Amino acid sequence: MSQRSAHTADEAGTGQRDFVEVRLPAEGAYLSVLRTATAGLAARLDFTLDEIEDLRIAVDEACAMLLDQAVAGGVLSCVFNLVGDALHVTVSAPTTDGRTPARDTFAWTVLSALAGEVDATVNEDKVVSISLHKKRGGGPEQT
Amino acid sequence: MSLDDLPPDDVDHTSVSARPCVVHITLEPDLGGTVSVRGDMDMTAAPVFRQAVDRLVDEGARSLRIDLSGVSFIDSSGLGSLVYGYRRLRDRDGDIVVCGVGPQPARVLRITHLDRILSVEAAAVPAAPRR
Numbered sequence: 001m002s003q004r005s006a007h008t009a010d011e012a013g014t015g016q017r018d019f020v021e022v023r024l025p026a027e028g029a030y031l032s033v034l035r036t037a038t039a040g041l042a043a044r045l046d047f048t049l050d051e052i053e054d055l056r057i058a059v060d061e062a063c064a065m066l067l068d069q070a071v072a073g074g075v076l077s078c079v080f081n082l083v084g085d086a087l088h089v090t091v092s093a094p095t096t097d098g099r100t101p102a103r104d105t106f107a108w109t110v111l112s113a114l115a116g117e118v119d120a121t122v123n124e125d126k127v128v129s130i131s132l133h134k135k136r137g138g139g140p141e142q143t
Numbered sequence: 144m145s146l147d148d149l150p151p152d153d154v155d156h157t158s159v160s161a162r163p164c165v166v167h168i169t170l171e172p173d174l175g176g177t178v179s180v181r182g183d184m185d186m187t188a189a190p191v192f193r194q195a196v197d198r199l200v201d202e203g204a205r206s207l208r209i210d211l212s213g214v215s216f217i218d219s220s221g222l223g224s225l226v227y228g229y230r231r232l233r234d235r236d237g238d239i240v241v242c243g244v245g246p247q248p249a250r251v252l253r254i255t256h257l258d259r260i261l262s263v264e265a266a267a268v269p270a271a272p273r274r
Contacts, residue, residue, distance in 0.1 A: 028185070029187060031187070032183055032185070053247050056216070057216075057218055057251065060218045064185070064218065064219075064220060067186065106219050106255075107218075107219040109255075110218070110219045110255060111219075113254060113255075
């Protein structure tokens with residue numbers, strides 16, 4: 001696992017914008033590590049306990065979707081952007097199928113209910129990314 | 144009566160592990176089964192949980208008690224495995240109770256409305272210390 005971070009001023013110059021990237025083996029056994037990192041970063045932004053739990057679950061769900069089709073021995077990347085009172089998370093992994101996750105699954109329903117804004121993309125190298133944006137005080141949507 | 148009081152031949156204890164989750168199963172003489180889970184119920188633990196349910200049902204369990212008192216995290220994979228257990232028992236006219244449900248699992252069960260389908264008992268709240 002590797003971790004690196006950088007700090008820059010946000011574009012409006014009104015506050016801190018922190019960037020953290022966590023890279024892990026694309027294996028389910030490492031999800032607990034990522035959940036812990038997610039909770040720690042959310043706590044930095046003073047998210048409520050419920051919002052921290054929502055983020056832990058959302059990041060876990062997003063990664064689990066990618067691991068379903070991740071290339072064996074690949075790397076799962078999770079980038080956190082802490083901007084003001086919001087956390088923007090993008091998880092990506094090289095995949096064998098190069099398809100975005102189906103949106104009619106129970107897992108996607110849970111993810112979208114807890115994460116706020118969610119999107120998924122795939123590039124020409126079959127790297128699939130799922131991004132989510134959680135704002136402090138946003139609360140979960142009711143399914 | 145505690146499980147330790149039962150004679151060895153009358154109860155089957157098995158533990159299977161998918162770190163960081165451990166699933167412990169018990170089949171009582173009256174064919175009531177218990178699945179105790181300790182750890183995180185995520186994509187690595189869900190298959191182990193389903194195997195535990197399969198084993199108990201195949202051995203004749205008519206009812207299952209799922210003890211989640213050792214679970215502090217559950218995701219859709221874990222929820223899916225609970226629904227799997229519910230369906231297996233329902234197909235045999237059995238019943239399933241999920242007990243010892245802590246705050247995080249309770250929140251997820253509520254958000255997904257699965258608490259309306261599964262019989263759910265919350266974890267006991269520790270007594271406040273006397274002053």
